[in-house]
Amino acid sequence: MTTPAQGLHTHVLDTLGLEIAAGDCPPGRVLRTDELARRFDVSRTVVREVIRVLESMHLVESRRRVGVTVRPTEEWNVYDPQVIRWRLAGSDRPRQLRSLTVLRSAVEPVAAGLAARNATAEHCAALTECALGMVATSRGQQLEGYLRHDIAFHRIVLNASGNEMFARLGDVVAEVLAGRTHHQVMFEDPDPAAVTLHVRLAEAVREGDAEGAERLTKEIAVGALHELDVLAP
Amino acid sequence: MTTPAQGLHTHVLDTLGLEIAAGDCPPGRVLRTDELARRFDVSRTVVREVIRVLESMHLVESRRRVGVTVRPTEEWNVYDPQVIRWRLAGSDRPRQLRSLTVLRSAVEPVAAGLAARNATAEHCAALTECALGMVATSRGQQLEGYLRHDIAFHRIVLNASGNEMFARLGDVVAEVLAGRTHHQVMFEDPDPAAVTLHVRLAEAVREGDAEGAERLTKEIAVGALHELDVLAP
DNA sequence: GCCTCTTGAATAAGTCGTATGTAATGCGTT
DNA sequence: AACGCATTACATACGACTTATTCAAGAGGC
Secondary structure: OOOOOOOHHHHHHHHHHHHHHHOOOOOOOEEOHHHHHHHHOOOHHHHHHHHHHHHHOOOEEEEOOOEEEEOOHHHOOOOOHHHHHHHHHOOOHHHHHHHHHHHHHHHHHHHHHHHHHHOOHHHHHHHHHHHHHHHHOOOOOOHHHHHHHHHHHHHHHHHHOOOHHHHOOHHHHHHHHHHHHHHOOOOOOOOHHHHHHHHHHHHHHHOOOHHHHHHHHHHHHHHHHHHHHHHOO | OOOOOOOHHHHHHHHHHHHHHHOOOOOOOEEOHHHHHHHHOOOHHHHHHHHHHHHHOOOEEEEOOOEEEEOOHHHOOOOOHHHHHHHHHOOOHHHHHHHHHHHHHHHHHHHHHHHHHHOOHHHHHHHHHHHHHHHHOOOOOOHHHHHHHHHHHHHHHHHHOOOHHHHOOHHHHHHHHHHHHHHOOOOOOOOHHHHHHHHHHHHHHHOOOHHHHHHHHHHHHHHHHHHHHHHOO
16 A cells, blocks of 8 residues: 555554545444554554544444444445545445436535626636636647546536535535546546536626526436436446 | 533534634634633644644644644635534524525525435435424424424435435534524514425325426525525625 | 342543653754 | 745544443342
């Protein structure tokens, strides 16, 4: 493993989190603190701090006399960006991407509608800039550049909605888009229809057309879901 | 104060979390570990574990030589049920309830549509039972009983959707419903229209009517938002 | 004889105090 | 202005003690 380990705590936490998220430690498995201390060659102090964090994410439960038991998946705090990252790195990434994309399809249309009502001039300017960037990078194997603009675009919409809960999903969407781009075959250029929809969405938001923005975002989401259907198991 | 303190760690964590969420420690304020240790009369070990947890929630940031600084609200992990509970206990509960209810209005209709497609017989049975319970407790100042059924109802819909991200919002919805019931004046019985909508929603799910379920859930959400408009500042 | 309740020992996490390492800040010197 | 040293507060470590929980053995009742 030999991670550069910018901090012992971070290293142990990341390793354990990844293992649990990947299912290497199935629910019910018990870990012992001193065992972990020996395994990672750190003090029990560090291990206990890591356990406390994993406990706050509901990934494990620590009980006296019995040890640290891994909790069933249904109890995890799956909205924690850290947990999402760990799970997307694991084996059931396709299933994970699917449930996250369904979440997007529910949230983003409503957020776009609100954005059309609440967006500031700065939001609109940034949005059109991103849309133009997506157009510019939509051809010729510039998927990384396209991804950057795509992430920024959706983040702006979520922020412009004015709703804090939506805004905080920006990181989740970013993980989904990045995971999708990097996971699937990267031969093809992005769907031209999607690019057009983004441009039109930026226009709708600028013009304050809430219903249009919501509808266009729904179309984008449907496209993303369809793409997953075609390319994922 | 004077918590029974089922665990030193829990007590310190809860107290600090509440204070930060309530804004008693504004963003930028620095806390010192040994200062906290003295204040709570616990060892620095306990304080450090608490800090690590708060750090994993992005409520604070710990840097050497400078101390533990409270992070701005926009960076908090606002989907962590613990954070939600702390914030709902604080002063800007109305604003918080509003943004959470908007989130519900985006997510629950889609979840209900999926539930209509995916619900098992057990789900449907439990759902109608909850709906009947809501009807039975909808009159005569039985708000606590009504709340219990209401929470169970929405949790079942979210679970029946088959989408993990939706299912994990059950706790959030429960907090919102509980917060709404306990915060506002509890004189009046619940809105009869809402009760009817829930009954019809249970029917729609049982009959596999996805569009109907989605539409009915939207109506429930609109009603909840309207109620907030009327009763909140 | 079998079942139940009590009691006690073993175990592993919880807590604490202290010692040492380490990085960032601030001040003073050149 | 730039460099370097001292200070500071967190990071890590270790070991001893405490406490809660579990499991099992034994006492008692049926």
